[in-house]
Amino acid sequence: QGDHWSLDVNFTITLTPKAVEEPKACIVSYKPDSQEVVVGTEVTVENKVENCGDAEGYCYVVVGSDTLGDVAPFKYEWLRTWWDTVKTTGSFTMPNHNVVLYFYYGHWDGANWIEDGKKTVTLTVKVVYCNQPFKVIDKATGAAIPGVTIKLNEPPLTSCYTNSYGKCSITNLRVGWGLSVTVTKSGYKSGSDSFTACTAERTIRLEKKVVTCSQVFNIKDKDTGEELVVDTASVDGKTVSRVVTTYYV
Incomplete structure (x- = not known):
């Protein structure tokens, strides 16, 4: 009689869940x-x-x-x-x-x-640099003002000074940064200007300072020179107070 063989076979089956379908x-x-x-x-x-x-x-x-x-x-x-x-x-x-x-x-x-x-x-x-030209004129007359100082308020804090035509330029300004200048001249009120990029010539108008004073009057009789006791008097159409002592302010 022939030999008898036996074969044991084991199978392992792994089921993988179907992936969830999603957009991406x-x-x-x-x-x-x-x-x-x-x-x-x-x-x-x-x-x-x-x-x-x-x-x-x-x-x-x-x-x-x-x-x-x-x-x-x-x-x-x-x-x-x-x-x-x-x-x-x-x-x-x-x-x-x-x-x-x-x-x-x-x-x-x-x-x-x-x-x-x-x-x-x-x-x-x-970073882009530019040059900004200025012209300064009298606000009332429109005349050019020479000798005006225009000072940049941000670094590098440079200045320029107007010529006989009232003109000057500040150079190497950074485009896009907030820039401002202070404008000064003896006999005029200070002015200012601000900008973010260089443009054509910027015109700045300065106003002259108004010089005022106080005048005190000593009122006397024309003939006798005697001081007159009055409360007020009219000078050039304006009412002024009478004070005995004469002085100027």
Whole structure:
């Protein structure tokens, strides 16, 4: 008789639960990219994503900044898979400091907003210098005033002095920073001016100081020279008080 063989075979079957199908946001385009920007420039931002998940659903986009807040507001839409997109746009004026922008995007999982990604862009201040010409004239007559001092109130605290035409210029000013000048000339009230960028010739009008004095009158009789006791008298159509002692102020 032949040999008898036996074979025991054990199979292990592992069942993996089917993954939950969800939408997912993938970035398509954004702007701006990291770059230098002149202060005062209007900056446009945009964040655009598509649904790259395996199900339809809500996808969202937003562009934010720690210093500026949301510059392209939170926006969401129901997207089909792959071919649908959503974008948000906004703008801001470049301040005189660097700006970090965050491009967020994600989806709704049925209970919460889930962030799928974030891109960071840094805009740095581009310093541009300019020269500012001034002309100073008399407010009443319009005549040019020479010898006027125009002093910059911010660093580098430079000054210029008007020539016989009432003109001078302050050079190497940083564009976009708040700048102001104080304008002085003997015999005139002080003036001022402020600006953020150089322009064509800026005209400053100064007003002459009004010089006043007090005049005291000693009133006497024309013939006798005797001091007259009167309370008031009229001088050039103006009423003045009578005081015995004569003096000037």
